[in-house]
Amino acid sequence: xxxxxxxxxxxxxxxxxxxxxxxxxxxxxxxxxxxxxxxxxxxxxxxxxxxxxxxxxxxxxxxxxxxxxxxxxxxxxxxxxxxxxxxxxxxxxxxxxxxxxxxxxxxxxxxxxxxxxxxxxxxxxxxxxxxxxxxxxxxxxxxxx
Amino acid sequence: xxxxxxxxxxxxxxxxxxxxxxxxxxxxxxxxxxxxxxxxxxxxxxxxxxxxxxxxxxxxxxxxxxxxxxxxxxxxxxxxxxxxxxxxxxxxxxxxxxxxxxxxxxxxxxxxxxxx
Numbered sequence: 001x002x003x004x005x006x007x008x009x010x011x012x013x014x015x016x017x018x019x020x021x022x023x024x025x026x027x028x029x030x031x032x033x034x035x036x037x038x039x040x041x042x043x044x045x046x047x048x049x050x051x052x053x054x055x056x057x058x059x060x061x062x063x064x065x066x067x068x069x070x071x072x073x074x075x076x077x078x079x080x081x082x083x084x085x086x087x088x089x090x091x092x093x094x095x096x097x098x099x100x101x102x103x104x105x106x107x108x109x110x111x112x113x114x115x116x117x118x119x120x121x122x123x124x125x126x127x128x129x130x131x132x133x134x135x136x137x138x139x140x141x142x143x144x145x
Numbered sequence: 146x147x148x149x150x151x152x153x154x155x156x157x158x159x160x161x162x163x164x165x166x167x168x169x170x171x172x173x174x175x176x177x178x179x180x181x182x183x184x185x186x187x188x189x190x191x192x193x194x195x196x197x198x199x200x201x202x203x204x205x206x207x208x209x210x211x212x213x214x215x216x217x218x219x220x221x222x223x224x225x226x227x228x229x230x231x232x233x234x235x236x237x238x239x240x241x242x243x244x245x246x247x248x249x250x251x252x253x254x255x256x257x258x259x260x261x
Contacts, residue, residue, distance in 0.1 A: 015168035022198075040198075040229050047200040051167040106174065106205035110237055114201050117236055 001072040004144045005031065013054045013063040013083065021067055022046045025079065032075045032142035041118035042077070042138055048111040049081040049134045055102055057085025057132055075140040079119075082133035088126040095124065148176045156188035157181065158224075159210075162195035165230070167202040174206055178213060185217045190244070194225035203230060204237045211242075 007028050011017040022043040029042055046067075053065045063085055070078040088094045094101075095116075100109035116122050121137040146163035159177050163169065181189060189210055196203070211221040223243045226234055234240060 015166075015171075018166050018168050019164055019198075037228075040232075043198060044200045044229070044233065047166050047198075051200065051202065055167065106170070106202075106209040108201045108204040108208060108237065110201035110204055110233075113236060114233065 001074055001076060003070045004073050006068070006070045008069075009067045010064050011067075013058045013061075013065050013085075015051075015054055017065070018047055018050050018054070021050050021065070021081075025067070025069060028069050028071070029077055029140060032071065032140050032144050034075070034140035034142050038138070038140050042079075045115045045118040045136055045138070046079065046081065048114045049079075049136070052111050052134070053081065053083035053085065053132070055105060055107060056088075057083035059086065071144060073144045075143050077138045077140055079136045079138070080133060081136075082131060084131040087128040087130055088124070088132055089128055091124050091126055146173055148173050150176065150180050152180075152184065152186070155186060156190055157184055157186040158190040158192055160192040160195065164198040165196050165203040165206065166198065166200055170202040170206045174209060177210055181210065181213055181219075185219060187219050189214050189219060189221045190224050191221065192224045193230040194227055196227045196230040199227075199230040199233050201233060201237070203233060204239065207234075207239065207242065 009024060025046045026039050026043050029039060050065060063083060066082050068080040093099055095112040097113045098109040100107040115136060119136040119138045123135045126132040146161060146165055146169035149160040151158040157180060161173060191207060214221050221242060226243060
C-alpha cells in the first residue's frame with residue numbers, strides 16, 4: 001500500500017520527551033480521523049517504546065531517539081522507534097510480561113505487553129552495543145482523503 | 146500531573162490529575178511516599194478519575210505504593226479509574242484493586258463496603 005504521508009522525529013533521550021513524542025504521534029495519526037480509543041492506545045504503545053529507549057537503551061544517559069511514522073491511504077500507521085543504546089541480549093526474555101531489569105525504578109515489566117495489546121503488530125530488532133528498533137503497525141479506522 | 150493528598154479518618158487519598166508516564170510518575174511517587182511513610186494509614190486510595198493518560202509506569206506506581214503500604218500492614222485501592230487508566234490496569238491484572246462501582250455509577254465508599 002502506498003505511503004501517503006510520513007514524519008521523522010529525532011529527540012534527545014530525556015523523559016520529558018515521552019509526552020512530546022506521543023503527542024506528535026497522535027497529531028500525525030489524527031489526519032485520518034481515527035477514534036479516540038485508537039489514539040489513546042497509540043499514545044500508550046508509543047510511550048512504552050520511548051520509555052524503554054530512555055530507561056533501558058540509554059540507562060538514563062545521553063543519546064538520541066528516532067521516531068519514523070508512515071501512513072497509508074487505507075489507514076495503516078507504521079511506527080518505528082529506535083535508539084543507539086546498549087541493545088537487548090535476550091529479546092524473548094525482555095518481552096516476557098512482568099520481566100524487568102529495572103525493578104528499583106518501579107518498572108512493571110509490561111512495556112512490550114502494552115505495545116503488543118494496543119497495536120496490531122510488534123517487531124523488535126536489537127544488537128548488543130548497537131541499539132534497538134521497535135516496529136509497530138496499527139490500523140486506524142479512518143481513511144486518508 | 147498534579148497530586149493532591151487528602152487525609153481521612155483511617156485512610157489517605159491521593160488524587161492524581163493529568164498524564165501519568167515514566168516522567169511524571171517519579172514526582173508523584175515521592176509526594177505520595179513522603180505522606181504515606183509519615184502517616185502509615187491503613188488504606189491508601191489512589192483516585193484515578195482525572196488521569197488523562199497512563200502507560201505501564203502507572204502500574205509501577207500502584208505496585209510500588211502497594212509494597213510500601215503492605216510493609217507496615219496497610220493496603221491500596223484504586224478509585225474511579227479513567228478509561229485510559231482502566232485499560233492498563235486490566236492488562237496488568239490489577240482489577241481486584243479497583244473499588245467496585247455501585248449501580249448508580251458512583252464508587253462504593255470504604256465505609257459502605259464495611260457495612261455490607
